[in-house]
């Protein structure tokens with residue numbers, strides 16, 4: 001089964017990096033290897049993980065979505081304004097935010113498909129529009145004081161010594177599991193990979209290209225909206241500048257996770273591991289206490305570079321091996 | 329797979345009437361009629377650009393038609409996409425088949441119609457059924473491996489298997505045999521005959537007339553987007569068919585020029601190879617090539633023909649034996665050495681190794697000449713134009729002018745431009761790998777005529793071709809290869825299709841030892 005090994009190699013390497021990294025941290029800091037740290041790692045990176053799942057699908061389909069950070073920011077503002085200024089119940093506000101974010105993504109997907117525009121440009125425009133809309137609603141940071149927020153933040157599954165699985169962490173894990181099923185056990189998932197493999201061939205094989213394109217950007221928008229809800233729970237506020245640059249963090253997680261930026265190859269689980277690696281670096285720097293937090297960026301930058309070289313290397317090796325043994 | 333048992337009603341399986349389709353100024357289809365009956369294999373023929381692929385794509389909803397009607401078993405249909413055509417039980421292998429290299433074989437076979445259980449894709453069932461689908465083609469491969477791992481021929485068979493499995497009513501194959509060898513084609517024909525006996529109608533597009541006469545019941549010919557006519561294969565002699573396709577009478581296929589073996593051997597060889605070979609590529613062979621003769625290499629796909637010419641041209645380095653040119657020992661370390669010795673090479677895959685699509689016809693033609701002179705001594709523009717115009721005229725390359733990007737030309741004309749590139753260097757030995765593959769009948773005949781003219785001028789030619797009749801028409805000597813060995817050499821009067829086939833097919837007794 002060398003072929004299976006080859007296919008999963010990027011994923012295996014990423015996971016190995018996470019495990020080795022965790023062991024190194026644990027060796028250096030005595031109380032690092034605890035359920036509390038694991039629980040916090042999941043909670044702190046929940047919004048990033050949820051967004052990155054959507055990004056994985058978009059990239060698998062051969063596209064990119066630069067608007068997700070802005071959509072998260074917009075969602076937090078929309079929630080704050082509806083709940084605090086409009087007096088809405090948070091659940092109603094959540095529903096509206098999800099519909100708005102999903103609809104926004106669907107609209108971008110529609111433009112990309114109908115006008116055959118590059119996703120990079122369309123979602124870049126989407127990024128500016130979503131940020132701008134947030135500012136139109138309010139330029140202030142609006143605290144959300146609804147009692148439901150407190151209650152939601154108290155929901156947690158406790159496990160081990162001091163470990164707890166918060167609602168955001170549960171949501172992220174749920175999204176990851178659902179995404180794995182969607183990617184590998186539904187026709188939509190197969191269509192995404194097909195689209196990322198070769199758009200023209202996919203079309204000639206009967207893949208509904210338009211529908212799939214719209215759906216994948218809608219899904220990415222929807223998940224960014226969900227991430228926005230999680231983010232507002234986490235920070236207890238709505239702010240139009242929230243989550244700036246998150247689109248780049250998610251793309252980083254996707255690439256570290258072994259998904260090819262050109263589409264067609266990759267796994268959702270890899271992205272999840274990529275998110276955890278970024279979180280781990282962040283946690284390390286917090287533990288150390290003396291390092292500037294910018295070291296996080298530098299470490300991630302180096303890691304990203306190494307992973308891209310690794311992928312390139314693997315691809316070259318595969319190409320060199322050629323096809324079947326040549327016998328009649 | 330349920331509809332195949334439907335009783336053949338009085339209505340034909342597929343009735344296309346007055347189909348029209350234009351692309352920005354090109355009338356690709358102009359009021360074409362086409363009728364496919366239950367249980368027939370129907371060849372759709374015509375030169376490159378006749379509109380065959382456009383007919384297929386318009387029929388299956390890839391393009392939307394400008395006018396005309398299509399009826400499937402008497403009911404009007406107008407699919408708006410491939411998916412809809414598939415749901416109508418029309419399975420198609422398009423000319424540019426590319427399946428998806430990143431998906432597994434099983435996923436490719438079942439994309440868009442995966443077996444489902446409890447709302448989810450049943451991957452186990454998909455694997456099992458994929459294996460079953462490939463069984464009749466003699467393919468037992470790992471269906472979970474990415475498709476991109478397999479050879480082009482295997483991928484082609486998988487594409488065909490997918491289309492066959494979806495075509496409960498109509499199967500359309502647009503030039504599916506281009507990359508298949510004789511055995512694979514035989515398997516495909518067997519499958520096609522089985523489908524025909526089940527009442528399925530098959531539309532078959534090919535450039536190989538032998539194949540048409542082997543399996544097809546009926547022939548429809550298109551020319552310049554118009555219908556020329558429909559005939560029963562049995563009632564249409566080959567020459568009439570070619571005339572229909574070309575719209576003019578074609579002089580009978582090239583006549584044989586017989587040169588007795590005696591005279592052949594008395595000439596001193598231009599190039600001579602002794603025990604020349606490369607391990608794991610092709611076994612050592614002896615080969616003499618004399619001025620003014622055509623030596624053909626015949627054999628099945630993978631028999632070592634292409635490997636032989638790659639060695640001769642220095643693209644692969646021989647690890648044993650020696651080469652002499654004009655009686656002097658030479659070293660062939662790379663194509664540059666070969667070019668310096670006056671060799672030229674037209675590769676088989678002209679898209680990948682030959683033409684540079686974005687460059688103009690002129691630039692493509694002078695490429696090899698310029699390379700031989702060295703890039704520091706540019707050929708003056710005036711001279712370039714002279715050379716390009718001369719060859720465009722000489723080879724009848726159909727292009728509005730020499731400055732047109734070569735990718736806009738048809739396949740046959742690209743091939744001729746590639747030939748011109750090497751002729752411009754006035755080579756003493758020209759190697760042609762499948763010179764007539766994938767080009768239309770008209771250009772085909774011209775290229776054969778050209779080959780004969782070149783030899784009359786004293787140039788030596790080494791040709792690889794799968795078209796045995798062609799080989800017989802122009803070769804004075806034929807080297808037959810099998811399993812990466814040169815197994816026989818036929819000369820002069822011995823050259824005939826039967827003897828070549830016999831040599832290819834003969835078992836490795838008759839004195840030869842295998843490995």
Ligand SMILES: Nc1ncnc2c1ncn2[C@@H]1O[C@H](COP(=O)(O)OP(=O)(O)O)[C@@H](O)[C@H]1O
Nearest residue numbers: 351354356374375376377378379380381382383
């Ligand atoms: N997508 C397209 N856009 C513009 N012109 C096209 C397109 N497809 C085909 N054509 C033109 O239509 C004509 C018929 O082409 P095609 O159907 O591919 O011929 P065939 O398959 O018989 O070789 C040609 O002149 C070709 O250049």
Ligand SMILES: [Mg+2]
Nearest residue numbers: 380381382423
């Ligand atoms: Mg065609």
